[in-house]
Amino acid sequence: MTTAFTPLPDSAIDAVLAKVRFTADGLVPAIAQQHDSGEVLMMAWMNADTIRETLRSGRACYWSRSRQAFWRKGDTSGQVQNLVALRVDCDGDTLLLLVDQLGVACHTGRRSCFYIEAQATGPETIAPVLMDPNALYGTTPSGSSF
């Protein structure tokens, strides 16, 4: 069971943003990890606005580089990520989001995007499809579920 995230005040969000070193495009990579199992679910990108909205709302929001658009995870697919904690690394150039992922994180219908493992036989699929991607979107997008 997840404790609901308490939205942060703007003063705290500003101080957190001051720790982040964004790329020239104003982005920073963000790793999403299931808070209790430790499973790494996906990696996506955030900008200052999506970090701010995530810390205000308690729902993970990203910046879609392919669609050049704000993306509140789950708005289309229903596969919401509720925030548990947001951490910044030592250099300020990567974020770690501890989340409670409803359903699946991956657009393929798998729980995690990291389902291809390097094995002696080559790249092997190691995780099952749990949800029909067409049921998530009606179309076939790429990347994490949105």
Next chain:
Amino acid sequence: MTTAFTPLPDSAIDAVLAKVRFTADGLVPAIAQQHDSGEVLMMAWMNADTIRETLRSGRACYWSRSRQAFWRKGDTSGQVQNLVALRVDCDGDTLLLLVDQLGVACHTGRRSCFYIEAQATGPETIAPVLMDPNALYGTTPSGSSF
């Protein structure tokens, strides 16, 4: 206890590399996670050569963007990462390395680089320094321990 990683044959490595979508600079971000505890330790960058060497040797090797150099983690600091598994995500643009991290992953002497948490009071340090950074390097570099 970690099972030693069995080096992959070149044919398997080639097939894995064919799944990876590198940036224009020939790089791909790689998340390192402690294989048993699930702790996310750091994020660094790899190129085709460091992926190949990692899968041949069973020791995590990265590309240092700041030093523009091949970097076998632990060669300087002693804080070796033994590989347990390497996974590629659905889009091929991020890697996940399951590792057995000896000592600390972070150049600050902390186990993980993600030790700054967004709290209501602002960014707070949530993890202790376990090793003296000067003992790791004799100097004060930035980033993950190398």
